[in-house]
Amino acid sequence: MTNHALRPVDALFTSGVRENPVPVYRALHAGGPVHRLNDEWVVVCGYAEADEVLRSPVFQVKDSAFRERTRPGWIAAHPSAAMIGDSVIRARAPHHERVRRLLSRPLTSRRVAGLREAALGHTRRLLDGLAERAAGGGPVDFVDGFAYPLPIALICELLGVPAGDRGWFRDRATDLSYVLEPAGRERDLSRADAAASGLMEYFAGLVGERRARPEQDLISSLVQVSDADAGAGADANADADGARLGERELVVNLVLMLAAGFETTASLLANGLGVLLDRPADRDRIARDPAAAAACVQEVLRHDPPAQVTDRWATEDTALGGMRIAEGTQVLVLLGAANRDPRRFSDPDVFDPGRPAGPSLSFGAGPHFCLGSALARMEAEVAFHELFARFPAMALAGTPSRTDRLALRGYASLPVTLG
Structure with a gap:
């Protein structure tokens, strides 16, 4: 249960709010777009203010140098924090622009276009699997049976992870994501550290294999822009300005692409179904019209x-939402709250697919806008269209279970009957 004696900004970090943060978001909006948590932190819930923080060069990501300055020894103690700190999501300019450009280079229009057919094939195979599990009319868990396996299959196919290894990744990538929680618990950080070490070792080995025997996959393409093999002909594989990916840069960002490529998309699929199960008219439109x-x-x-x-x-030193912000202040940006800012969206708590098109902040904004946003959208569009065309009478079959996290919100289980 939420402790209603707490300030909304403090209540964010309680278990009840992690289960359902929307009432706290509503209370935060009533008090203004920016709130002071303590002397070191402010919390941003307003859409315009969150967008400003994500775009302004005044506000920077927390790279490893910042972490070492504010929490000496923490990076060295936690391999997961070191890995995330060395990845593109924690890189600052100009290093960020170089790495992002090199990671984007192999994502050709032809390769991306081919992913839609792959997504369709994997979706239909997984729907067949759900039908087999539910042949007796009993419930199936949408999370285990579809929401996780689909993005795992697709991102592993894109990267070039062998099919036999794909089942190994789910728990490790989920454990790794705990390092992103704003108030990480020590037991979760231990799991994240173990996952980071295992994933780094795996991808270092796979990079070595692709360097020796290239294939038609993303890892092989990215190896070509790594500086680890600067032998004969390597200059032809460098970027136009001679920039390269270092060996550690390559491995940490492969781990990041794997984890981000399915953990968030799995939650997008489950969160979407959680809403749409109660909206038969929307499900019918989706089944008939891919645009819907x-x-x-x-x-x-x-x-x-x-x-x-x-x-x-x-x-x-700067100002944000009428509040003075001192140099060194840390800013917690509530993307979920910004997406429900009543100053930006009318009736923000109402699910309305027909509302006028306008960008949410779910994939961020500015220089760190999510590289995989188009892939995630495409997967979800294909999945929902096929899902509701195949099972128009799908219904909830028990009590869903949410994950106990604030940064990444999703379902641990979502039992359904297929009808």
């Missing part, structure tokens, strides 16, 4: 996004 699927995915991203929180820090 796109509109519903857009509204799911606004209404119940997988990524609820990110953070930045102020590199100089």
Whole structure:
């Protein structure tokens, strides 16, 4: 239960609010777009203010240098924090622009276009599997049977992870994501550290294999822009300005692409179904019209996004939402709350796929806008269209269970009958 004696900004970090943060978001909006948590932190819930933080060069991501300055020894003690700190999501300019450009380079239009057919094939195979499990009319868990396996299959196919290894990744990538929680618990950080070490070792080995025997996959393409093999002909594989990916850069970002490529998309699928189970008219439109699927995915991203929180820090004295922000202040950006700002969205708590198109902040904004946003949207659009065309009478079959996290919001289980 939520402790209603707490300030809304403090209540964010309680278990009851992690289960359902929307009432706290509503209370925060009533008190203004920016709230002071303590002397070191402010919390941003307003859409315009969150967008400003994500775009302004005054507010920067917390790279490893910042973490070492504010929490000496923490990076060295936690391999998961070191891995995330060295990845593109924690990189600052100009390093960030170089790494992002190199990671984006192999994602050609032809490769991305081919992913839609792959998504369709994997979706239909998984729907066949759900039908087999539910042949006796009993319930199936949508999370285990579909929401996780689909993005795992697709991101592993894109990267070039062998099919036999794919089942190994789910728990490890989920454990790794705990390092992103704003108030990480020590037991969760221990799990994240073990996952980071195992994933780094796996991808270092796979990079070595692809360097020796390239294939038609993303890892092989990214190996070509790594500086680890700077032998004959390597200059032809460098970026136009000679920039390369270092070996550690390559491995940490492969781990990140794997984890981000399915953890958030799995939650997008489950969160979307959680809303749409109570909306038969929307399900019918999605089954008939792929364009309706796109509109519903857009509204799911606004209404119940997988990524609820990110953070930045102020590199100089500034002002935000009428509040003075001192240099060094850490800023917790509530993406989920910004997406429900009544100053930006009318009736923000109402799920309305027909509302006028407008960008949510679910994939961020500015230089760190999510590289995989188009892939996640495409997967969800294909999945929902096929899902409701195949099982129009799908219904909830028990009590769903939410994950006990604030930064990444999703379901641990979502039991359904297929009808």
